Amino acid sequence: MKRLFVTLAVVALAGGWLLTAQATAADPELVGAPKCKTCHKAKTGDQWGIWETSAHAKAYETLASDEAKKIATEKGLGDPQQAAECLACHVTKAFLGGEVKVSAKGKYVDTEGIGCEACHGPGSAYKSKKIMVDSEAAKAAGLQIVKGAEFCQQCHNDKSPTFKAFDYEKRWAEIAHAVPEKE
Numbered sequence: 001m002k003r004l005f006v007t008l009a010v011v012a013l014a015g016g017w018l019l020t021a022q023a024t025a026a027d028p029e030l031v032g033a034p035k036c037k038t039c040h041k042a043k044t045g046d047q048w049g050i051w052e053t054s055a056h057a058k059a060y061e062t063l064a065s066d067e068a069k070k071i072a073t074e075k076g077l078g079d080p081q082q083a084a085e086c087l088a089c090h091v092t093k094a095f096l097g098g099e100v101k102v103s104a105k106g107k108y109v110d111t112e113g114i115g116c117e118a119c120h121g122p123g124s125a126y127k128s129k130k131i132m133v134d135s136e137a138a139k140a141a142g143l144q145i146v147k148g149a150e151f152c153q154q155c156h157n158d159k160s161p162t163f164k165a166f167d168y169e170k171r172w173a174e175i176a177h178a179v180p181e182k183e
Helices: 002-026 033-037 047-052 056-062 066-074 084-090 116-120 135-140 168-175
Strands: none
Touching: 033 047, 033 116, 047 056, 056 084
């Protein structure tokens, strides 16, 4: 009887570990903007081209500028490309809190700046074309839709040392990238 109890306890513990491992594996992971490029080209609204030419795509790069280095020095932050205070608005992973995992199968790197997943959430569960062709399935798999001015103002606010007035409507028009209606 004791042996049966021990066996059941081991099976129960192993099962619990498996459930935990499965839950962790199901957590969404960053795949990187280049994974989005595959489908989001000119034919589908050129979301990639719009992002690639935006300041968001160059957000990390701007932290290497003389101006960014000067500001970081004045604030006692050291290298702006390493300072958490700077990365929070210039790097997707840091913006999302830094706890999100990066997919081993993805192409995410911090140097992409503020990529697609900063606004749309980690893409590992919704990135496939099979899911993305159905907007409801994509949302169910974790695709987030930009939440408006309040969302953007998490970074575009007077806490930024280079902040200038933020006109959401104007700035949104610069980066808007809707998917065209199907014919």
